[in-house]
Amino acid sequence: MDKPPFGVLIANLGTPEAPTAKAVRSYLREFLSDRRVVDVPRVLWWLILNLVILVIRPPRVAKAYAKVWGPEGSPLMTISRAQQRALAAALKEEYGQDIPVSLAMTYGKPTMEEAGRELRKAGAERLIILPLYPQNSSSTTAAVHDRYSNAMAPCPHVPAARWITDYHVHPGYIGALANSVREYWAEHGEGDRLMMSFHGIPQRYEDRGDPYPSQCRATAAALASELGLNDEQWICSFQSRFGREEWVKPYTDHTLEDWGKAGVGRVDVISPAFAADCLETLEELDMENRETFIEAGGKDYHYIPCLNDRPDHIGMMVSLVKENADGWS
Structure with missing residues (x-):
């Protein structure tokens, strides 16, 4: 050959192997033990992780996974x-x-x-x-x-x-994102504002040189330019905070709450940080944040899927x- x-x-x-507390606990233990993900001093973090997080979070996270789990398993x-x-x-x-x-x-x-x-x-x-x-x-x-x-x-x-x-600004990537938004708008109409929500990281990560937030902002600006949007029609925001420290802003959930209270009628949301739909998009963005916006007074909320396996x-x-x-x- x-x-x-x-x-x-x-x-x-990665993803848990099943939407159960046991499987989620195993997955979170490996994920949250990585120094790249959480850089808290190891002894302190071991105590927090094993005595608090892995006791409290797995049942709750498993319920969230169960909402999006398909017949073939995890959507990711x-x-x-x-x-x-x-x-x-x-x-x-x-x-x-x-x-x-x-x-x-x-x-x-x-x-x-x-x-x-x-x-x-x-x-x-x-x-x-x-x-x-x-x-x-x-x-x-x-x-x-x-x-x-x-x-x-x-x-x-x-x-x-x-x-x-x-x-993050590859022409093929920005073009595919723009195509997905245009196709969604052609079928469902266009919202009052387009929110581009990216997974967040602690602010101190950016302060010490992590390029991620600036690249997210560049992606959002490039997509807005490709779609011909003015500055009032779109925003770059950050979701999925964990813990009490400050994360990169603006926060997705706080922004949606403010928009709902301000009387924004319809918001369209896309998440260009994810190459595939997963828990953070299908459950957090499409379910939790929809509820946040509507309960705050917003009228209509549309989630535009990730690029997934689009041609x-x-x-x-x-x-x-x-x-x-x-x-x-």
């Missing part, structure tokens, strides 16, 4: 597998031969080790690594890098690797691979 010129490793955050996993299949098919059409594509999750399964074995079995000796995070953050993209490095540590032959660290999203991934595979094909 001829070896492929390279393989592609796509990576995302289902969509990620669809993206994996679609990207492999698109790359085969582009290159005229099989380009192996493997999926790894930073936390949970499939593990980085499992994805690596899959790519080695396919004969890939060069890798293009694509974390499915449009914006680069120490808590996401860097965590993938750490996980990959740990997985490769015992390997006698480490493959050549090229990393795609972000694509233009997969086409953008192909472009990223081609741009980074120079000399390998």
